[in-house]
Amino acid sequence: MFDLIVDNARLYPMAGAASRAAARSFAVLDGRIATVGATGPARARLDAEDRVVLPGFIDCHTHALYVGDRLHEREQRRAGASYAEIARAGGGILSTVRGVRAASVEQLCAATKPRLLALAREGVTTVEVKSGYGLDLTSEIRMLEAIDQLRRELPIDLSATCLAAHAVPPEMSRASYVDFVIEELLPAVHARGLARRIDIYIEHLAFDLADAERIFLAARTLGLGIHAHCEQLSLMHASELAARHGARAVSHLEYLDGRGIEALARNGTVAVLLPGAFYCLNETRLPPIAGLRAARVPMAVATDLNPGTSPVASLLTCLHMAATLFGLSAEEALLGVTDHAAHALGLEDRGRLTVGRRADFSLWDLPEPAMLTYQLGGLAPSAVYVEGKPL
Ligand code: NIG
Ligand code: FE
DSSP states (O other): SSSEEEEOOEOOOOOOOOOSOOOOOOETEEEEEEEEOOOOOBEEEEEEEEEEEOEEEEEEEOOOOOOOHHHHHHHHHTTTOOOHHHHHTTTHHHHHHHHHOOOOOHHHHHHHHHHHHHHHTTTTTEEEOOOOOSSHOOOOOOHHHHHHHHHHHHSSSEEEEEEETTTOOTOOOOHHHHHHHHIIIIIHHHHTOOOOEEBBBTTSBBOOOOHHHHHHHHHHTTTTTEEEESSSSSEEEEEHHHHTTTOOEEETTTTTOOHHHHHHHTTTEEEOOOOOHHHTTOOOOOHHHHHHHHHOEEEEEEEOOOOOTTTOHHHHHHHHHHHHHOOOOHHHHHTTTHHHHHHHHTOOOOSSSSSSBBOOOEEEOSSGGGGGGTTTTTTSSSEEEEEEEEE
């Protein structure tokens, strides 16, 4: 006896426009896909009425947990200041750090919940959320605890990443902060089981390759996964270093070069594209999509939802931007928010509607999924299911 049968569906188990299944139905048991194609007795039945059924979307790179906004930076940038100049003057990430340090878990959760629910309404069923606006022991842990609390409160799944190495806090030198992250913070986060991976911002205004190497080694010793922000504003060869240390994913990549592409291909590292940040910062340098494609590097697409570079609480908008601004095909863009995003997070139990995976899916009244890379705005799923249950 299955829990749910979904039938009369135009089923896209891999989410790519070219990979529609011959099957029209699937069954769910204990939150997982039990069979595709066959039917049988079930406690409930969902008639999809010939709608498109896609795997639940996965937003694999966000800084969704924060309080306040940085609206004034928009004006500063309009007046000619760059993101880097604003950061060097003590604005940027550090201005959000001041707000987050002063906020309680309840305040962090209350400010973040509407953003996560906005993503869920678009069919997003898993969201990665980073710390990185605390930059001290108690504030980083408080951020990760808030993510854990939201995970328990919300119907979608959240996956926490410790981004302690996001910026150097004003009260410390870079060297002593890196020592503190390695010796105290990461072991404390690991001991509490609050994050399954680390991230680091490798850039001239943040951390360098030597800092990154030390942090990667510490993460590997603790068995934490590795992600990194690389080559966003300049070519630092950070992607090569991260890939060599077994990074699951590296993000941004506007300045990535051929050597970096080769390193990602060799190590099976996912290239996470963040067109929301590219757009909001008015960038003109495109990530090397043709090179990534030729080297068969899996590409994911995420919102980078954050108050500075990408106040974009819409994965559908980013999917559209990935296609329109970066030139991804509809299939590449859709794989980028499903299977490849799951792989970036090491969550191989989702991202496709195949037997054994989580029954996270959404129903769409569309002629075909590629419509999501064509029409901007006005599109929403008619239903979203997480582990076989309606939102
Ligand atoms: O992914 N580049 C560093 N981190 C974020 C920005 C965070 C912020 O500005 O608050 C990003 O773009
Ligand atoms: Fe980011």
